[in-house]
Amino acid sequence: MKANALWTIAPQRAELREQDLAVPGPDQVLVDTIATGISRGTERLVFEGRVPESQWPAMRAPLQYGEFPFPLSYGYSAVGRVRAGAEALLGRRIFCLHPHHDAFVAPASMCIPVPDAVPDHRAVLAANMETAVNVLWDARPLVGERALVVGAGVVGLLVTFLLARMPGVELVVCDIDEGRRSIAESFGARFVAPADAPGDRDLVIHASASPAGLRLALSCCGFEGRVVEASWFGDKEVALPLGEAFHAKRLSLVSTQVGQVAPAMRGRRAYADRLALALSLLDDARLDALLGPAIPFKDLPQSLGTVLSPPPGDPQPLCPFVTYIYK
Structure with a gap:
C-alpha cells in the first residue's frame, strides 16, 4: 500500500512524497484522510526552519516523520475514516494528531472518534x-x-x-x-x-x-x-x-503548553480524555467562521508558503484546511 505525504525539505520548500504504508497491526488502524488542519503559528516556524535546536524534542509532533530541522513531515490535525485495523474503530470517523498524508497507519489509542454532530472540516480544529x-x-x-x-x-x-x-x-x-x-x-x-x-x-x-x-x-x-x-x-x-x-x-x-496536561487536571485526565473533550466542544456552527481557505492536497506544496505568510495587505487566514480525495 502507498500513501502520499507532505514533506518540508528545506526552509520554505515542501514537496509531496510517495511512501509505503505498513499493514496495520492488532492495535493499529489504517485511515483514509478526509481533511487536515494547518496550525499557522507552529507550522510557520517549522516551515521556515525557526524551531530552536534546544526545543526539537519538545516540539516533535506525536506522529512526526523525519527530524528537525529538515527533511520532516509535520502536522497534528488529521480527520479521516478507518479503513482497516482495530475492529472497534472500523468505518468510523476519527481525529488523530497526524501530519498531512492522504492515508496513514496510526495506533488505535491515538485515534479519537469524531462526534456525529461535528462535521469533517470543523473537526480539524480539535488540536487547537x-x-x-x-x-x-x-x-x-x-x-x-x-x-x-x-x-x-x-x-x-x-x-x-x-x-x-x-x-x-x-x-x-x-x-x-x-x-x-x-x-x-x-x-x-x-x-x-x-x-x-x-x-x-x-x-x-x-x-x-x-x-x-x-x-x-x-x-x-x-x-x-x-x-x-x-x-x-x-x-x-x-x-x-x-x-x-x-x-x-x-x-x-x-x-502554558499543550504538550503536558495542565497540573490542575493531570492526575485526573489523560491526553485522550482531553482530546475527546475538545472534540465534543466543537458542536457549535459558529466555529466554522475560523475555517478556510480550503486547499486541495495536490496543491499544498505550492500553496503552503502563501497561506502561512500571506503577502502584506492580504487577509490573514485563521485555520486553513486541506481537502483530500476520499478513497
Whole structure:
C-alpha cells in the first residue's frame, strides 16, 4: 500500500512524497484522510526552519516523520475514516494528531472518534481546541473575573469561545485586525483595538505571539493579576517591562503548553480524555467562521508558503484546511 505525504525539505520548500504504508497491526488502524488542519503559528516556524535546536524534542509532533530541522513531515490535525485495523474503530470517523498524508497507519489509542454532530472540516480544529482547554486549565478563571484575551488568532478565539460560557465574566478581546471583531462578538465578547484595551484585568490570556502583545498584556493587569502566555515565540527573544509596576502590582506570568496536561487536571485526565473533550466542544456552527481557505492536497506544496505568510495587505487566514480525495 502507498500513501502520499507532505514533506518540508528545506526552509520554505515542501514537496509531496510517495511512501509505503505498513499493514496495520492488532492495535493499529489504517485511515483514509478526509481533511487536515494547518496550525499557522507552529507550522510557520517549522516551515521556515525557526524551531530552536534546544526545543526539537519538545516540539516533535506525536506522529512526526523525519527530524528537525529538515527533511520532516509535520502536522497534528488529521480527520479521516478507518479503513482497516482495530475492529472497534472500523468505518468510523476519527481525529488523530497526524501530519498531512492522504492515508496513514496510526495506533488505535491515538485515534479519537469524531462526534456525529461535528462535521469533517470543523473537526480539524480539535488540536487547537485542545490547546484552548489546556490554557484554561492553567488559567483557572473564576466566576465574575475581568478577563482580556490579547490576540484573536485561532487559539485566542477558541479561548474566547470557552471563556464566554462562564457566568459573570467580563470578557474583552484585543487584536490589531478589525476583521476579527465579528467572530469575537459572535462568541459573546467585546472587541477592541490595542489602544483601547481595558486595564485592571484579573486575568489576561496572551495569544498574539508578538512581544508588543505580551507587553500590553502585562500593562493591562490589575493588582495581583495574572498573565497566561499561550503563544510561542520560537527562537525570538522578547524584552518585557519587568521593572515599573510589575512587582508593586504583584503580577504573575504563567506559561502554558499543550504538550503536558495542565497540573490542575493531570492526575485526573489523560491526553485522550482531553482530546475527546475538545472534540465534543466543537458542536457549535459558529466555529466554522475560523475555517478556510480550503486547499486541495495536490496543491499544498505550492500553496503552503502563501497561506502561512500571506503577502502584506492580504487577509490573514485563521485555520486553513486541506481537502483530500476520499478513497
